[in-house]
Amino acid sequence: MSEVARPTLSDALTExxxxxxxxxxxxxxxxxxxxxxxxxxxxxxxxxxxxxxRRLEATGAIExxxxxxxxxxxxxxxxxxxxxxxxxxxxxxxxELLDARILIEPPLAALxxxxxxxxxxxxxxxxLDEAARHLRGEDAELHDANMTFHRATARMAGNSxxxxxxxxxxxxxxxxxxxxxxxxxxxxxxxxxHLEILAAIEARDAARxxxxxxxxxxxxxxxxxxRMQPPE
Amino acid sequence: MSEVARPTLSDALTExxxxxxxxxxxxxxxxxxxxxxxxxxxxxxxxxxxxxxRRLEATGAIExxxxxxxxxxxxxxxxxxxxxxxxxxxxxxxxELLDARILIEPPLAALxxxxxxxxxxxxxxxxLDEAARHLRGEDAELHDANMTFHRATARMAGNSxxxxxxxxxxxxxxxxxxxxxxxxxxxxxxxxxHLEILAAIEARDAARxxxxxxxxxxxxxxxxxxRMQPPE
Numbered sequence: 092m093s094e095v096a097r098p099t100l101s102d103a104l105t106e107x108x109x110x111x112x113x114x115x116x117x118x119x120x121x122x123x124x125x126x127x128x129x130x131x132x133x134x135x136x137x138x139x140x141x142x143x144x145r146r147l148e149a150t151g152a153i154e155x156x157x158x159x160x161x162x163x164x165x166x167x168x169x170x171x172x173x174x175x176x177x178x179x180x181x182x183x184x185x186x187e188l189l190d191a192r193i194l195i196e197p198p199l200a201a202l203x204x205x206x207x208x209x210x211x212x213x214x215x216x217x218x219l220d221e222a223a224r225h226l227r228g229e230d231a232e233l234h235d236a237n238m239t240f241h242r243a244t245a246r247m248a249g250n251s252x253x254x255x256x257x258x259x260x261x262x263x264x265x266x267x268x269x270x271x272x273x274x275x276x277x278x279x280x281x282x283x284x285h286l287e288i289l290a291a292i293e294a295r296d297a298a299r300x301x302x303x304x305x306x307x308x309x310x311x312x313x314x315x316x317x318r319m320q321p322p323e
Numbered sequence: 324m325s326e327v328a329r330p331t332l333s334d335a336l337t338e339x340x341x342x343x344x345x346x347x348x349x350x351x352x353x354x355x356x357x358x359x360x361x362x363x364x365x366x367x368x369x370x371x372x373x374x375x376x377r378r379l380e381a382t383g384a385i386e387x388x389x390x391x392x393x394x395x396x397x398x399x400x401x402x403x404x405x406x407x408x409x410x411x412x413x414x415x416x417x418x419e420l421l422d423a424r425i426l427i428e429p430p431l432a433a434l435x436x437x438x439x440x441x442x443x444x445x446x447x448x449x450x451l452d453e454a455a456r457h458l459r460g461e462d463a464e465l466h467d468a469n470m471t472f473h474r475a476t477a478r479m480a481g482n483s484x485x486x487x488x489x490x491x492x493x494x495x496x497x498x499x500x501x502x503x504x505x506x507x508x509x510x511x512x513x514x515x516x517h518l519e520i521l522a523a524i525e526a527r528d529a530a531r532x533x534x535x536x537x538x539x540x541x542x543x544x545x546x547x548x549x550r551m552q553p554p555e
Contacts, residue, residue, distance in 0.1 A: 101377060109408055138370035145333060145374040146381040152408040170412070170420060170495045171488070172404045176341055176384040180402070184484065188402065191484040198426060252416065252423040256403070256488055263402045 104143035123161040171255045173262035182319050189312040200304035201297040202248035211247050240285050336375035355393040403487045405494035414551050421544040432536035433529040434480035443479050472517050
């Protein structure tokens with residue numbers, strides 16, 4: 092046991108890797124030195140280095156691409172992350188997650204209506220066009236387009252921290268959300284509600300965008316509550 | 324390089340560890356089998372096992388206690404985590420973080436006023452008594468008491484997901500917050516504002532608790548903005 096619990100070396104190495112990225116001015120997507128170079132630079136064995144790299148990989152600070160190398164990860168500058176170990180959300184957590192989205196996403200839709208640039212609006216419209224093409228098709232593709240719609244709306248609000256929060260909630264929420272889509276009526280209604288939100292954002296109507304987002308998420312919650320009830 | 328980027332074995336092992344915890348009905352704080360037992364059970368070498376363990380440790384799914392063993396981590400059931408690799412928040416991010424808190428914490432203070440049990444209220448009062456004792460003392464202890472106040476208020480609202488979000492924001496926010504406390508006037512005002520929030524929660528006055536929390540965080544933001552300006 093003692094070998095694993097010895098924190099100093101692996102902790103110190105993780106710190107040094109983060110420092111290397113920071114002081115090197117590296118940005119997400121930048122390539123870092125190879126494992127061999129890093130082992131030499133830090134004067135550690137490959138297994139010890141790998142522990143530190145796996146740790147940084149698990150939290151999105153680096154990406155290990157097979158046969159290619161080590162890159163700075165997209166999550167390195169994030170404040171908030173989705174828990175990568177979540178495998179299933181239990182019912183109570185799912186309803187709390189929906190309540191969290193109901194608190195956060197509507198004011199972000201209002202801010203999106205105020206701040207969105209024309210390119211962002213065009214991309215948002217395209218996302219719903221994409222969703223429309225998959226309404227009768229694959230769950231996964233419809234789900235992806237719908238999640239892109241919610242993420243993009245949150246991003247357009249212009250607060251990166253709140254965007255990260257919404258992104259994290261949608262990431263852990265994914266599989267359950269997809270299951271909900273399996274009833275066609277809900278897919279259709281979901282889509283129509285998204286179109287209403289988009290219309291309010293395009294019209295720069297902040298109050299309406301907020302109200303439509305809140306009503307939409309309340310509907311999603313109702314569907315989930317309904318599906319949670321045992322069949323009669 | 325190729326050895327590190329080979330995802331299958333370490334990924335599979337992480338999955339099997341999570342499955343072991345889940346199917347074993349283990350809860351946070353429970354002790355897991357030793358490294359030796361796990362190596363044997365999964366038929367892998369110790370370095371390979373350690374990669375998976377470091378990964379799970381980095382994301383709070385397990386805790387490795389020196390000389391004691393492997394335990395289920397407190398974060399395993401969380402949906403949202405603070406980024407453990409954050410070392411410094413830049414100015415723009417800090418203001419966005421405050422705006423995020425201004426959006427989320429006031430409605431939670433309102434819910435706390437509605438839902439708090441008498442034991443929770445007593446604990447919240449004790450936290451501010453503790454803060455009062457450190458008003459002229461150590462930064463670290465005052466800071467801890469103040470963060471406990473904000474976390475406890477969020478927890479009392481009764482939504483674990485929103486509590487995790489607030490906890491994550493406060494965790495990454497910590498060092499900057501502590502720096503702000505260094506001006507004594509702000510420490511004193513901060514504390515008085517906390518007392519006002521507590522009074523509103525104790526009085527079960529949801530609207531006032533929400534309004535007091537919003538005003539308090541707006542003050543914190545003003546202090547931060549002021550300190551960010553270059554000295555004249």
